[in-house]
Amino acid sequence: MIDIENVSVTIANKEILKPINLSFSKTGVVGIIGPNGAGKTTLAKVLCHLIEFNGLVRLDGKNLDDIDATSRAAIISYCGELPSDIELSVKDIISYARVNKVEDKQLLQDILSIFDLEPILDQKIYTLSGGERQRVNLAAAFYQDSKVIILDEPTNFLDPLHIDMLEKAILKQSLNHLVLVVSHHINFICNTTGRVLGLKNGSLIFNEEISNLFEDKHLDNLFEREFKYSQNEEGVFVK
């Protein structure tokens, strides 16, 4: 689905992302973790051409540089932060999320109930709390329904209940979509993703299945501190 060859990013003479090679399959969930300033968001933004880069990115076999903006939007979308000064209502945002695609009432209904948006549909964005705004943002990202969804820090501002709901939504979406999750929330990454990329100082440190992550103490190396691991039938927990 996505192939990255020798991709690097330099901003103001500083190499934010060092040459990197990667590939992603059509479905599943991949986590991207790393300390602050590691280049996680930069990598995510490269994939949907939000910033200029050197090297080659191929989406569905086509060079990202040659894909026009509308076709790109059908393949990949980036969900960052929703500004707090928007004067549109929740309903407006959701209706603009899908752009050129036909409305899918069933999907819309599912998403509105997952993110608990029905009670606030008519409210303006600037009147919402941070968590409510983030739920609108995520709902818009899921409703766009592009083949690849990149979620940058999706757990920001969310309460534990809605984090659980987000986990379920991501797992359901990953059955026929590729979901990339950039997050500092390590337990969230452990519970939702199959594979994890570790970035540090702009380089790819590891690219491992979740199960291999703990045996080689990858996290300890990445964040330069000791983690405690525990595992039960509900999943893996890190402290």
Place this chain on the structure above:
Amino acid sequence: MRLVLLAVVLMLSLVSIFYSDGTFLNPLQLNEIDEIIVNTLRVPRILLSIIIGATLANIGWTFQIIFRNSLATPYTLGISSVAAVALALSELLFELGYTGNKFFIFALMLIPLFVLLLKLKKGNFRNQILMFGVCIGIFSSSAIILIQSLLGNESVSKLIRWMMGSLNIVGLRELYFLYPLLILTAALMYFKRKELTLLSISDTFAHSRGVNTNFVFKYYILICSVAVCAVVWICGPIGFVGLIIPHLTKRFYGADISKFQIHNLLIGAIFLVLCDFFSRNILTEVQLPIGAITATVGAPLLLLQILKSRN
């Protein structure tokens, strides 16, 4: 709703055309002088108010969205200041015995402005443009003061009069080029209205929905600038319409520009026709400058809106 607003524009226009010194002229029984007044002064003036009010309101809202700044106005880029300098320069040349074509000087000064504008890089685009407009404004006001100190009294008062804005035109000659141009720019702005709404949400949101944000920025800045140049050249900088009308439209109808762009245009037209009516009829002997009227009516309205939204 749009039809109601259109009807209001038409009704106000008719009242404004035929009301004179406390009485209405009978459109069917005009004497010769009244006929000349209506045909060569009133009708062109009202037609001008309609198109200028609509254009300024439309550009104001567009700029407020693309600069993500609710204080942006059609003059944020500094085009009106450049026009004022061009006018001052041409007056100076005239006094020195040369015939400087005002329009030529204005066009000449706009070229570096546009080159600089289109060279601005994406990233910090908004702040750069706001700084750019502020710098042009400061530079121009100093340049005007310098030129003024060399000018004779008559030219200075002409310049000051121009800077207040005016809707005085005689005959339809200017409207023949203004109407097609401004209708074309409005149509081009209407054409990409959905992209503009997406941009009003956020750049990344718009980008993820397939909007070429860099192109849309430049598209709007270029079209709006052409329209502002035309407006400023005919009427001078009529302030406040571009600032206050978008805020009123958002309050009355909603913040989605792709749904309410036409409403905004019509409210702009109504506002300017109304202000023009006041400027001609408050005092019977003198015509008050339209820029002063729009500001004195607009400022309290805006203040009221701010106080209301606080509550």
